[in-house]
Amino acid sequence: MSRWEPNARGRLEQAALELYAERGFDDTTVADIAERAGLTKRTFFRHFTDKREVLFSGQTLLAEAYAAAVAAAPASATPMDAVADGLRAVAAIVEDRGELARRRQAIVAANRELQERELLKRAALAGVIVDALRARGVADPVASLTAETAVAVFKIAYAQWSTTENTALTTLIDQALGQLSAATANGASASGPAG
């Protein structure tokens, strides 16, 4: 018999998710989480760098899936097309874990520090996308610009999906992409002020 129950990390994630939902992020201490998981505060910090990170461990997975999809896009695809493929790949994963994603989202939406961390994760995702685009031969600043835009599209589609029902995330992403194209195609001349 093992000296400790298995999957300590998973138990911590589970306990944190429950407690953040029950009492809110601020009113939950790390000691609380560890206790519910049958562990100690010190062990919590061996698995997660801080109290927020426990909610964001899945992000790495998304970033990898994204990069893989961008890399797999045909050579003929424009940067924006390749990035759109990545968005669809990530959307598929998120929709798979639908319920979990929504619970997580509700917790994050209720707390400013968590939103801050989410932004950092989003920026990291943008960084991964930039790398994937560069690997396709896309130069800066187009690579950065495309990556940032893609992340923005995802954010907006995801926000819609989180708060509404019955619409697939992939559909919302495609809609947002279309609207982005329309918004930028005829406006934003680079020649000078609008007025």
Added chain:
Amino acid sequence: MSRWEPNARGRLEQAALELYAERGFDDTTVADIAERAGLTKRTFFRHFTDKREVLFSGQTLLAEAYAAAVAAAPASATPMDAVADGLRAVAAIVEDRGELARRRQAIVAANRELQERELLKRAALAGVIVDALRARGVADPVASLTAETAVAVFKIAYAQWSTTENTALTTLIDQALGQLSAATANGASASGPAG
């Protein structure tokens, strides 16, 4: 004669900027900052909500300038054009405070927590832009999308400006806008995957 030296807040900002630059953010305690400013830790936290915020008090100003510029754009301007005007307005302010902006930027670039806070400020700016666009009658999700894109453009142009010399921020912004237009106009069809 006054009981205390004037401009406590400004002295704290100055002391923090110096110390963060000298020793780094992590190796500077709030007590250190307060001491250099001739104040106490408790007073620091009366002026700033946390140790990071002391570097970001100017952001409010930028957001206001941005909103004003968007509101002042002619009715005939597209959302993207209006937002581009806002970008130019903000760029002008940043370039005015050029040296300070660069010092601040170097400190932020060296620390992850500060980058996180910067992202939050950027998101807040996006929120202000969305409001300004809605006030112009732009509906969601085009408003959100345009705002996020504008912020992304600013981020990229600002990053270029921070690390290079001799190119005006406004010029870089105009270039980025042009490239964005090119990147989105012909790619990113909303009809389905690229491959």
Added chain:
DNA sequence: TGGTTTGATGTCACCTGGTGCCGTCAACGG
């Protein structure tokens, strides 16, 4: 078989960010 090493956890002490509460005292206002 028996000894050794490894790795995940516990325990403890400690620092610092951040807050609540109360005290102090110049300036201000009537």
Added chain:
DNA sequence: CCGTTGACGGCACCAGGTGACATCAAACCA
């Protein structure tokens, strides 16, 4: 002349986060 206000100091306290050392099952090895 007196009460109020506002900006600051001082103090105690909690919680996040870290370093150092102890523990002990399991895995590995002679």
